[in-house]
Amino acid sequence: MASLELTMSVPGFSSYPSLPSSVRDLDMNQVPSGQGPDQEEILEDEEDSSNGSGGAPRKKLRLTKEQSRLLEESFRQHHTLNPRQKEALALQLKLRPRQVEVWFQNRRARSKLKQTEMECEYLKRWFGSLTEQNRRLQREVEELRAMKVGPPTVMSPHTCEPLPASTLTMCPCCERVTTTATITVPTQTKVSAAANTALSSEVATPAL
């Protein structure tokens, strides 16, 4: 079985499979951009903001730098919290467990968003590279067609007579180059074999 192995280099990415290292190694724990004024104690009148859908306008607090730092640190260790961890962290940060929970939810969402953006970028590049590859191969096919080289004569080892030549055709439906050969078996049973050599699509696809 003939398979054509093509290697491609995606600009800006060293190699796949799976995700390129530049994508894999990115620290998803980094706060996306993130700055902010020195928040001293804009905190908490605990009780009132525990509202509970009662129609009270929700108060939005800003976390202090220290709180953010601790939350980030905790997030680096595990992206989800069990109730115990949540409680402990809330205690440590002087926040309500619900706030810690919400922060982790949002943080996971930001991580995922960033990851998705990077994957999207990667796929765009990969698509561009494949398109270019496809163009090259099609040009190559055209050139081969234009050459109109006569088929090589292959002698049968059994009869010592010339075998019918294989033909190189383009499959109209999938646009793959197809090699078709008629094989003469000694028992005079004729077998038609079609070897589908997918020139254009035998590109190893990365597992994303």
Added chain:
DNA sequence: TTTATGGAAAACGTTACGTCA
């Protein structure tokens, strides 16, 4: 063993607030 059910947690989508240019 398989299926139905219910609760908890996570994911998702959206809103509202604070900040900055």
Added chain:
DNA sequence: ATTGACGTAACGTTTTCCATA
């Protein structure tokens, strides 16, 4: 002082997972 963009805390809903009957 106003406005629009942006980041993010908070919330409601949907989906997923798991234990139990």
